[in-house]
Amino acid sequence: MRVRWYAGTCIAFVAVAVAVAVVxxxxxxxxxxxxxxxxxxxxxxLDPAEARHYGPVVPDAAQRAPLAPGETRYQKVGARLLPPKxxxxxxxxxxxxxxxxxxxxxxxxxxxxxxxxxIDLVRYTNxxxxxxxxxxxxxxxxAMDRLAWVVTFPTxxxxxxxxxxxxxxxxxxxxxxxxxxxxxxxxxxxxxxCAPLHS
Amino acid sequence: MRTIFSRxxxxxxxxxxxxxxxxxxxxxxxATCGVGGNWFDGKDQSVYTNGNYYEGVSAVITSRIGLVCxxxxxxxxxxxxxxxxxxxxxxxxxxxxxxGYIRGYGGHIYHFGQVWDGIAPFxxxxxxxxxxxxxxxxERHRYWQQWSSSCYCELAMIDVTQWIKTTWNPFGTxxxxxxxxxxxxxxxxESDVPGTPAAPAQWDTMQAQAYSxxxxxxxxxxQQPAPDSTRWAISTQSVTQFRVWTK
Numbered sequence: 001m002r003v004r005w006y007a008g009t010c011i012a013f014v015a016v017a018v019a020v021a022v023v024x025x026x027x028x029x030x031x032x033x034x035x036x037x038x039x040x041x042x043x044x045x046l047d048p049a050e051a052r053h054y055g056p057v058v059p060d061a062a063q064r065a066p067l068a069p070g071e072t073r074y075q076k077v078g079a080r081l082l083p084p085k086x087x088x089x090x091x092x093x094x095x096x097x098x099x100x101x102x103x104x105x106x107x108x109x110x111x112x113x114x115x116x117x118x119i120d121l122v123r124y125t126n127x128x129x130x131x132x133x134x135x136x137x138x139x140x141x142x143a144m145d146r147l148a149w150v151v152t153f154p155t156x157x158x159x160x161x162x163x164x165x166x167x168x169x170x171x172x173x174x175x176x177x178x179x180x181x182x183x184x185x186x187x188x189x190x191x192x193x194c195a196p197l198h199s
Numbered sequence: 200m201r202t203i204f205s206r207x208x209x210x211x212x213x214x215x216x217x218x219x220x221x222x223x224x225x226x227x228x229x230a231t232c233g234v235g236g237n238w239f240d241g242k243d244q245s246v247y248t249n250g251n252y253y254e255g256v257s258a259v260i261t262s263r264i265g266l267v268c269x270x271x272x273x274x275x276x277x278x279x280x281x282x283x284x285x286x287x288x289x290x291x292x293x294x295x296x297x298x299g300y301i302r303g304y305g306g307h308i309y310h311f312g313q314v315w316d317g318i319a320p321f322x323x324x325x326x327x328x329x330x331x332x333x334x335x336x337x338e339r340h341r342y343w344q345q346w347s348s349s350c351y352c353e354l355a356m357i358d359v360t361q362w363i364k365t366t367w368n369p370f371g372t373x374x375x376x377x378x379x380x381x382x383x384x385x386x387x388x389e390s391d392v393p394g395t396p397a398a399p400a401q402w403d404t405m406q407a408q409a410y411s412x413x414x415x416x417x418x419x420x421x422q423q424p425a426p427d428s429t430r431w432a433i434s435t436q437s438v439t440q441f442r443v444w445t446k
Binding site for chain 1: 236237239241243245252254273274275276278280282284286287290291292293294295297299301303305306307309311313314319320321322323325326327328329330331332333346347348349350351352354356359360361362363364365366367368370371375378380382384410411424
């Protein structure tokens with residue numbers, strides 16, 4: 001009688017264990033079949049032609065370098081602002097640079113709602129803007145270590161352009177920057193980017 | 200007495216009929232701006248039936264002035280522009296890379312480029328670059344977006360100049376297939392898209408960058424949603440060329 005009781009308990013235990021194992025295995029397989037909503041890396045399910053495009057961005061060496069003393073860096077637009085050298089002398093005044101921007105007609109609204117502008121004399125480099133060599137892909141920057149006045153409106157409205165069919169979003173407010181050659185008074189650059197890096 | 204009466208009748212008749220004879224000025228934006236938004240007139244490709252997907256776009260666009268409505272005098276908010284774009288295939292999430300030209304209230308025409316990875320908030324995940332010098336109406340420039348294997352990023356290009364580039368890889372950040380968009384856009388429907396019937400804004404030499412990384416002549420007949428304003432028009436010249444204007 002006791003033997004039959006042990007045998008029955010043993011069979012029941014094995015049956016429960018098998019059932020748990022089957023359920024667990026099914027759950028794992030289900031998780032594995034679940035399609036990712038946003039692929040973060042290439043996987044075997046992707047077409048090889050597409051899969052080869054996945055990988056980390058290769059940043060410019062200059063943008064990857066540690067910040068220099070006194071440097072301000074706008075990484076998304078590839079701009080680096082360094083303090084001027086002791087021997088640097090601007091041919092035009094800061095007020096002239098502001099006038100160049102005002103007369104340009106670009107984003108005049110920042111004068112009324114962009115906050116109080118700062119105008120700084122800097123050594124300006126833009127690593128990522130300029131003509132591209134079609135063979136090598138190398139960029140010749142339009143500004144490299146150029147003495148420049150940088151006019152910055154700290155809280156200018158960020159304007160969202162496009163895209164069709166995409167959800168509307170609020171642009172927020174960010175620094176708006178206009179760069180003027182301190183020797184010639186020619187405009188060099190203009191951009192808007194939040195959260196620049198400062199050393 | 201009879202002559203005076205006749206002249207009176209002629210003047211009276213003129214006063215009644217004159218309002219119906221007035222012709223709206225061509226290329227005249229309306230005075231009062233309505234509901235703000237992002238309103239479009241152009242072409243796009245968000246649905247693909249042949250399995251061929253793309254990673255970049257290109258078009259030569261003729262610059263034209265788009266007059267804007269008058270009651271919003273903000274140059275940045277009240278704009279009219281034209282561009283090419285590669286965008287996140289998951290439209291609800293946003294995200295794009297674009298270059299084109301833009302004109303704001305009371306301003307000139309400038310190049311611009313904007314990139315956004317599609318992650319909120321827009322302000323800290325986007326960047327915009329403007330041209331420092333103004334363009335003239337009628338200038339033609341190639342506005343194009345190119346995925347590059349040298350950086351695993353998207354380059355926003357104007358002519359031969361790299362304008363801005365992404366600090367992220369759209370592959371892995373966005374959902375494929377990506378959207379191609381070629382649009383004119385305004386903040387208000389009461390503003391003009393660039394171009395007039397006599398001098399429309401034109402997109403031509405349209406290309407797509409295939410997964411081989413090579414730009415090819417636009418292979419698809421792009422989708423053409425109805426313009427967001429009945430004041431705007433669009434016409435297709437060929438698979439690689441279309442025009443937009445304000446009626």
